[in-house]
Amino acid sequence: MRHEDKKNISNEQNLPDNSEDPLHPRSLRPKKSRSKPGYLDNVRGVKSWKQVREWLNWRGIEDIECITPDLAGIPRGKMMPSSKFTSNTSLSLPSALYRQTISGEYPEETGNFRYDPRDGDLKLVPDLTTLSAVPWESDPTAQVICDIVDTNGQAVEYTPRNVLKRVLRLYNEQGWKPVVAPEIEFYLIAIDNDPDNPLQPPVGRSGRTIAGGQAYSIAGVNEFDELIDDIYHFSEAQGLEIDTLIHEEGPAQLEINLRHGDPVELADQVFMFKRTLREAALKHGIYATFMAKPMQGQAGSAMHIHQSIIDAKSGANIFCNPDGSASPRFFSFIGGMQHFIPKALVMMAPYVNSYRRLTPEMACPVNTAWGYDNRTTAFRIPNSEPAARRVENRLPSSDANPYLALAASLACGYLGMMQELEPGNPTSHTANEGTTVDLPRGLLEAVALLESEPAFAEVLGAEFIGNYAGVKRGEFETFMRVISPWERQYLLLNA
Structure with missing residues (x-):
């Protein structure tokens, strides 16, 4: 897709019903149907994994970014095909990511600052209410913000989204x-x-x-x-x-x-x-x-x-x-x-x-x-x-x-x-x-x-x-x- 065409994009509700522009990203142009569930028109968020699959398919989404904020607020995470995202794939990140500085370094242990000796996995749990398109991508792409839990499913309390929820x-x-x-x-x-x-x-x-x-x-x-x-x-x-x-x-x-x-x-x-x-x-x-x-x-x-x-x-x-x-x-x-x-x-x-x-x-x-x-x-x-x-x-x-x-x-x-x-x-x-x-x-x-x-x-x-x-x-x-x-x-x- 040409970059100059992106500035004309808003959400799909603003598109004419007969839009056939081949340059318009499919992520923002749902397929036509005489009747469809209302959640397919949601610009942001759905309620269930069933709705996720239909929402992604309706928009022809090929890839999805599973992201979460680190301590600096930088998006971290993984990207995958949408078919893999909806197939009960387990997503994880190393715990050391939350002990990394803005310059990418790992400080020495001091005081109450300690590393997990195993640098074990933390699990990404997608918050489906945050699902949305990535409008600047040329390929149909979606994104979802994830919470962080440990391997037992308990919220990791030192991660930013969980600190606010606490x-x-x-x-x-x-x-x-x-x-x-x-x-x-x-x-x-x-x-x-x-x-x-x-x-x-x-x-x-x-x-x-x-x-x-x-x-x-x-x-x-x-x-x-x-x-x-x-x-x-x-x-x-x-x-x-x-x-x-x-x-x-x-x-x-x-x-x-x-x-x-x-x-x-x-x-x-x-x-x-x-x-x-x-x-x-x-x-x-x-x-x-x-x-x-x-x-x-x-x-x-x-x-x-x-x-x-x-x-x-x-x-x-x-x-x-x-x-x-x-x-x-x-x-x-x-x-x-x-x-x-x-x-x-x-x-x-x-x-x-x-x-x-x-x-x-x-x-x-x-x-x-x-x-x-x-x-x-x-x-x-x-x-x-x-x-x-x-x-x-x-x-x-x-x-x-x-x-x-x-x-x-x-x-x-x-x-x-x-x-x-x-x-x-x-x-x-x-x-x-x-x-x-x-x-x-x-x-x-x-x-x-x-x-x-x-x-x-x-x-x-x-x-x-x-x-x-x-x-x-x-x-x-x-x-x-x-x-x-x-x-x-x-x-x-x-x-």
Whole structure:
């Protein structure tokens, strides 16, 4: 299939009934039938293996990718013919994958960080509700996100999707159901294979590189019209529900907001969206990056998380009293964020580069303050009707694994409600003035804070904390091997 034809693809419901375009991918063009089960029209997800077989056959799917997020949020897994996928094939991965750094290394054992001496298998269990097409592939291909279990079928608690599910079980035990809405910022970058060169924005349709200071600029978005079209079409074909897209402050920095919903479903969507965006950008000869701070002197990229909690039985927002006023649980949720988030920050700012975003005098908050419609605070309360009362966590960076960032943020709010913590007073002034930073300033400090909080062993799992801390320390050691331009410029002849 020609790449230029892909930008005209949306889901099959938007195709004319008499479409006979031979270039249209069969994965998005079901066979015609006078009557068929409704689930065959599902863009995303089915309920049973019988439906899987029919869904794949209906679309002529030849291959399927069984993927799962590692600690960094990178898709790992296996690809196979669809006939093998539906024939009770057992899928497995080595456990060491969840002890690997972002650079592909395996750190030395330290503290509670230990390897399985056998490096035994972990099993991939497909979540059929995540089944969707892979719209950028030329051959008819599908994908499915998998959970990770051990050989006895028990959930492996240190894997990202299971960490988030563990936190949600705690909410469920209280009769609560979290609702979240992520906002993901990212940069478009000109391709340059030399990592020593500073990153540059790409050339837009005007033939010029876009400058910074273009927040909410429609012209800035229009510079990349064809790419944006592909992002929307690819997302629609996978059932990813984009709410809005804007140009942000940095040069060629964009933000996409996803519709609110269940935390696991939204983490899945962020996981898939990152992959989708990278593929769409590569089609147009540029990179897309979710680095927290890709360009010196420019705004960093965040993953803001809007959070509310509803009563599972009544559907009412527990942040509200019956008269619409803010409830005690609303304030204790904020208190939990203020108290625990600095200790969980490494799950929301996972790399050395993440802490370059968390600096004073930039758009990012570097505090634990909260306030009403105050974007300079870490925890913002947007203007809303009482039923939509929510807390926006503005600290996570877009380089974070979405499953772990959501797990950490919700865990901190949960602990606040369970311990009935009181927040400080809301901040009505600019909270980012001065040079004070109320958060860990670097990766190792953040790792130590994660390990120091005993309450995290219950809500996040002791095995996960030990494993995650060991990997992060390993990543810091690989960073320390690299000599930076700053060191060469200022130390070479002066030290």
